Amino acid sequence: MTDKAFSYRFYPRPEQEHLLRRTLGCVRLVYNRALAERTEAWYSRQQRIGYNQTSALLTEWKKQEDLQFLNEVSCVPLQQGLRHLQTAYTNFFVGRAKYPNFKKKRNGGSAEFTKSAFKWKDGKVYLAKCSEPLNIRWSRQLPKGAEPSTVTVRLNPSGQWYISIRFDDPRNLKLEPVAQSVGLDAGISSLVTLSTGEKIANPKHFNRHYKRLKRAQKSLSRKEKGSRNRDKARVKVARIQKQISNSRKDHLHKVTTRIVRENQTIAVESLAVKNMVKNHKLARAISDAGWGEMVCQLEYKCEWYSRTLVKIDQWFPSSKCCGNCGHIIERLPLNIREWDCPHCGTHHDRDVNAARNLLAVGHTVSVCGATVRPEESKSRKAGATKQKPKS
DSSP: OOOEEEEEEEOOOHHHHHHHHHHHHHHHHHHHHHHHHHHHHHHHOOOOHHHHHHHHHHHHHHHGGGGGGGGGHHHHHHHHHHHHHHHHHHHTTTTTSOOOOOGGGGOOOEEEEGGGGEETTTEEEEETTTTOOOOOOOSSSSOOOOEEEEEEEEEEEOOOOEEEEEEEOOOOOOOOOOOEEEHHHHHHHEHHHHHTTTTTOOHHHHHTTTTHHHHHHHHHSSTTTOOOOHHHHHHHHHHHHHHHHHHHHHHHHHHHHHHHOSSSEEEEEOOOOHHTSSSSEEEEEHHHHHHHHHHHHHHHHHHTTTTTEEEETTOOTTBOOOTTTTBBBBBOOTTOOEEEEETOOOOOEHHHHHHHHHHHHHHHHHHOOOOOOTTHHHOOOOOTTTTTOOO
């Protein structure tokens, strides 16, 4: 079985929306209170508080007169909020994330319901304390025989409601093996260059909506803080940003699904996107390309469909290495898109050459597990610590 989650838009009835908004507010309050308690305990008493202690605190909070409203919503999302806080701390301590932040009302919010807090009956979802099912727009049906294990309700900043249904997919999604393999070189002018020589154009979704977004943000900046008009302007900005995000994800899904279906082995470069966006001149273009999301989609789709994804070390000189003789040139600025090998004279397209080098190394790694980190790379010996993006 494969663990999956499908997301759907839904339209709650007035009484359902009232209850859901109260639930999100209670989840946010419990999360923020627990975060404040854990932070204060550490800085004042050097004491670490874990999930069990915050769960006991929640029981005490429910007994307080000014917090009686916590008993009016399902207790499951509140407990799940504390578990999410524990996960956030775990990620912080192992270095995967920054210190947890307080949740804000303007960012919407989410509430997670486990099996004890919702009912799945006749293809409909009934949440705890709701007598009627949610009005979900089923863009696709759950697989036959699938039973939801967790339901997460989200309100995004633009005021739209979404529900994410998690389940174990009983279907066998493995595709028949194919002989074709491909190397992928991510870029900006071309979103992806394949080792076959094909270049997939970058739609640049942000640029298409940039003027609308700029006008909406200017209008928002003129509104008085705390006013109703400012809230309306904020929602308008959020809707444009959501449209950009949806367009980007939709395009990436189409590209990655096609690549996974057509190839047995896929070799990509493990890009450090967080470091690359620190370059303010290229940060917007890199973020709009969605390289991190693309690699993430390739990872789980390869797992679903029984394909092999090989990640090549980010310091491998894929662009500077001649695919014909293996000669590595010292410098290759971003403005040089084609070059001739000084050793063998072969003419290279920068991106196609990089994709072919990634494919060749990917075969080596997948077959014998060899390392591709260039221990004697001149750029490394010079102390280069920042990775430059490819365009």
